[in-house]
Structure formats: C-alpha cells, structure tokens
Amino acid sequence: MDKSWMTKPRGTNESRDGCRLFVDFTVRNYTLPDGKIYCPCKVCRLNRRYPLGVVLSHLTGGKGILLTYKDWMFHGEKPLRGHVEPSPSNRPATDAVGGSSDQSGNMHAMLRDVFGMHDIREDNCESQVVVQGDEEIVVEEADEVDVRKYHKLLKEAKTLLYDRTKHSKLSATIHMYNLKCVGGISKKIFSSLLEFINQLLPADDGAFPVNTYEAKKYLRDMRLGYEKIPASRNDCMLFWKGNKELDSCTVCEKSKWKDEIHLDEDGQPISSSKKHPVKVLRWFPLIPRLQRLFMSQYTLPHMKWHADNHTKEGILRHPADNEA
Template sequence: MDEYYIWIGFPRSSPEYIRGIKAFLKNAFPIYKNGDQMKCPCKKCTKRNWYCQDVIYDHLVCNGPSPLHADWICEVSQMKFGGTDDFEDCEMGIEFEDNLDAMFNYTRKNFENQGGCEDEPNADAKKLFRHVEEGKQPLYPGCTTFSRLSFLIRFYHLKCVYGISESAFGELLKLIKEAFPDANLPLSFNAAKSVIRDLSIDYEKIHACPNSCMLYWGKNKEKNECETCGVSRWVVHEKDDIVKNNDPPKLIHKVAANVMRYFPLRPRLQRMFLCKDFSKLMRWHALGRTKDGKLRHLADALAWKAMDARYPDFAAENRNVRLGVAADGFNPYRSMNLSHSWSTKGKLACPECHYETSSVYLKQSKKTIYMNHRKFLDPTHKWRLDKKRFNGEMEMGNSPVPLTGTEI
C-alpha cells in the first residue's frame, strides 16, 4: 500500500487522520471551490452537496470519507507545491465534472506557460484561450456563484434540454439585461452561440432520410431523395391562399423531414489535449497504469490488445484515442418486446449464454439466481465434481461458444 493511503485508515479521532483531512482541505479548496464552497466528499454527501470548509471538515471527521472518493482524497492531501509552477506539474487526478472554474484555471495557466514554445497556438486554440480569459469575469460585479462563461453555458444547456427556441433565448437575454443592467452577457442568441461554437461544444445538424435509411452527408450532401426508399428529403410548406387563374400555389420554403444532431468528436479531443494535465491523463493507459497481467483497465482487455496487434502503427503512438461502442440496448436474440433492448434480468439475462443460461427462480424471495458457473472451468477441474460446496450436483455441462461481433 502506498504511503499516502495509510492515514485514511486510522481512527477518525487520531492525530494522523486529522492531519490528513486538514491537508486535503488545504489543497482541495483552492482548486475545486466555487465561491467559498466545495462539494463535500463525506460518506453521506458523496459530493452531492456544497458546503464551506469548516462544515466539510466536520463531515469528514464525523461521517468519514466516501469510499468512492477515498483515493482522490488521499491523492489531493499529498499534493506538494509551493507556487504556481509546482502546482501545474503535479498529478492531480482532474475530475471530469461540471467544474468550469477549475478547467479555466488549468487551461489559462498552461497557456501562460507557453511563452517559450516555438509553435504558436492555431486559430481555434486562440479563440478558446480568449474565452478562457473571459471566463474569469464575474457575471456581475461582486458575483461569486457564476462567471460570465459558466452562466452562459448553463443557460444554453437549458435551451437544449427544454427546447427553448432561438428567438425566445434571445428575448430572455434581453430581459435579463434590462432587469440587471450590470449583467455581463451577450445581447443576442447569435452572439451567445458564437461563444459556444468557439468552445467546441456545439453540434452540427445533418439531414437524414425520414425512414432513417441514409444521411445527406459527404458525397450525398446535395441529394434530394433517399437512395434506398426514394422518399423526399424535404417537407414542402405551401401557401393556403386561394389559387387564382389556375396558377399553381407558390412555395414558401422547404424544411428537412428528419434531422440528426451530430456532436463532432475531433474538436472535443483537441480541446482536452490543450491542457497539460488532461493530456497526461489521456496517455495514462500507456505510461501510468500498472501492467501486472491483471484486468485493471480497458487496456488489459482482449479487445484492446487485439486492436493493438491489428494496427501496430496506431498503437505505437500513445496519444491516439480508442473509441468503444456500448452494447446497451442490443437485442441479438429478439427475446424482448422492444427490437433494440438487451435483457439484463430474468431467466435469459446472460448475453453470452442466453438460451443456455442456467437460471433458477426463488419463489420466496421472488428473485432469479444464476448457477452452473462451473461449466466454464476446465473439464478436468476438481470443482466440477464437488457437490458439497455448490448446489449438490456435479457439473458436466460445457461452456457456450462466445458470439462473434457479426453474430451479435
């Protein structure tokens, strides 16, 4: 066990534990605070509630640390830095959460330290750094809860979640500005959206076939009909006026029948690599993780290793990013009512065994349990014949053949 993990195991009334908590709060508040408060990592709050430093100290002493955040508390308590330079070089385990102030702080400091670099930031990076500087401005004089940029992002998020129209968003900005003249906000929707776009958190609209056959993208961008089903790309709105002199009705405009919102991945990855600390975390799988043959990280899995073996040139650069596809919602056996649902409960819960799943329903507890795991053992393993320690039966079954990606 590492040395800095020892103190958290001491009794909460011990001097060692008290020193560790004080060191954690001393190091954490300058980084993660919002105003004079920070999310409390105690066992009851689990970083859901915001409190001042004294209250968090009492919680950590009375309730103890949350097991989910114990490692992070220990790491933060051991940060050693005497100034800005030392602060930037430490491994601080940045948390990917809604903490814009911390993100702006990291990015701004890294940008300031690039004065000796030969390569100048590109245009997109300069836009981001400009907004980082603006992010330090308070929403209004004396405001400690929001910066100009953090409020704008939260406001734009509400627009997307609740379907607020662009015109309504602009009018709300004007209303806030009229009610609070000192508010440091843009005056129109377009001005606000330009800020969001420069931060690389905007999305693109791509027209799609109404039957979801194809996307009007790339070489198909200018087409007007689906190549598969022949359905028109557009919904045409016509005037309702009475037609005179047998003239055809005039068209108002065409609207896409189906639109897909696409969140570009490349600018988001580039934005992460702009920060030195984030870039370290993005390379941790190759340079920082423990490689002892145990399954500790995705890089230890067979899929990751198979990809490295298949694309050695790609694997040679540890800054390259691998993307995984989640299988949630798949229904390869069509055993659920929905065509894209994957059963995770019931008698056919195992996606590998499925119809060969060994399940037993317990009437008293009304739960389904899964037995016969010994069929995955070697046919000569001694546990296959052990009745006493298992379900009272010998296991003579064979493990199912794993499905290939094509079969799934």
C-alpha cells in the same frame, strides 16, 4: 521519497509498510488542527477527512491508496513546479448546476482546456507566442484563429457584468445555459428569461445575450459541434459525400426537401430559395470528443490510467487485467 509501494498488491508487507510511511510523513509535515486529514484511499478520493487511525485502516484494509495521488500536496509535500494534482479536492467548489466559488479562475482553467492553451501567455492578449521550455515559438497561421478566440473569451472572463458581482458575461452565460440544459427549459421560455435578466442589468448594449440564439452563438466556440446530414424521407439513404448534391432518394425516389408553401402579404404563394430537408441526421464526431478529454487537466489522468497507473501484477482482478 520512494513511493513504489503505492503500486504493490494490497495486503503485502511492502504495501502495509508504505501506508504507515505515508501516515508518519503526514504527521511530520502537515498541521493537524482537529486531528484529521484528507483520506487518499480509492473510495474517499481526498473528499473526506478522518483521524489518522481511520485513514490508515482505509489504506491497509483493502481500499488502497489513490494511484493518481503521486504528489502528496494535501499532506505536506510540495508539488512539482507547474504540476496540478487532478483530485476532486483540488477543484473549485461547485454546486449542483456548475457554479463556482472562484468564477474567474474556474473560467480561465476551462478556457485553457477547451482551446489547449496551457502554455500560451495570458499577460498580453495580442501575443501569439507560445512558450515551450526555454524557447519561444510563434503560433502557426492555422492556429491564429483559435488564439484570437481564446484571448477574446479570456478577456470577457475577466470583465464582470457589473460591480459587486462575481460573474462575468462568460461565466453567467455558461451558468444560465447549463440551467437550461439541466432543467429542460424550452427555447421560448429561456429567451424570455434572458430578456428579463437584461432588464435587471445596468444598461449596456451587448453585455448579456438577449435570447437563446445569441446565447448559443456566443458559446459556439466552446462547444463540440456536430454535422447535419440530410436523410431520405423513408430512411433509405443519407445525402452525404458523393450523394450530397442529389435532390431525391435513389431508392424510393422521394424528394429530400420539405413541401413548404410560402405566402406573401396578400396570401399568394411565392417561391422561396431556401429549402429545408425532410429529415436530418446529426452526427457527433468521436475524435474531437476524445481530444477534449485528453486536453482537460481533470479528465486526462483518468484517460491515461490504464497506461500509467494500472497495477500490472499478473493477477486477474478487473476486466482490464485480461489481454482481450
């Protein structure tokens, strides 16, 4: 079916005729139990259902159709094999803090996005063969560590904490840590909460993190890390690259280490081999974060929108239409 009308300027005859074509296609191929369908306009974004007339007015009245909605899978069209339409209605139902009605499927999709394992086999956790088209390619040694981490977390995502629950260790830990971040819970209170939860769960050593440190360590492979760079006491310089091994600032000549006094059991000062920098700069690299956005099936269409779906009609409607 010709869908070139989707990129035509709104208000033209091609756009209006295409909107009517879309409605006629829906009537022929989609069952309307209550006379309503999901509205694919740029405002509703397949999140709301309206009668056919209202949907047609949304599409022709200035809002326009969602350009990323190329496969009309919510209106009777069968999507291409292996294609997942990146629309809000296609995601598992979530609550305000990231819970899901389908924890297992949601965790699997998230792990594939985090590790970039969309083509790797999941039927064998020991497999290190990637399927690309009709060929099977052995994973390189540099990727084997990520493959093992992926399969380890995938296995734990399939194992429930206990009977009669929808949560695995992975989904429960992520859900709890998300609550900590959203609610601003301190490390001490969060550790006490985890300790109490472990008392409620059936006795099983290692089934659930017992404190904040273990929870962060468990989720470390899924998080985008950062680099700690010691800084001068007076913010004169960073102890980085060529200056990494220096013990004092080259400007103010102040030591980069804290003046800490450690006492033994008798209260006598003792020397400690572990030193702590006075100030630390936490650097969050940009490239891995951009890569994560391109790896996710939900954010990828938005990252590629300007290249693939942006209407190039020679008319300035948006700052993105400007060459600058």
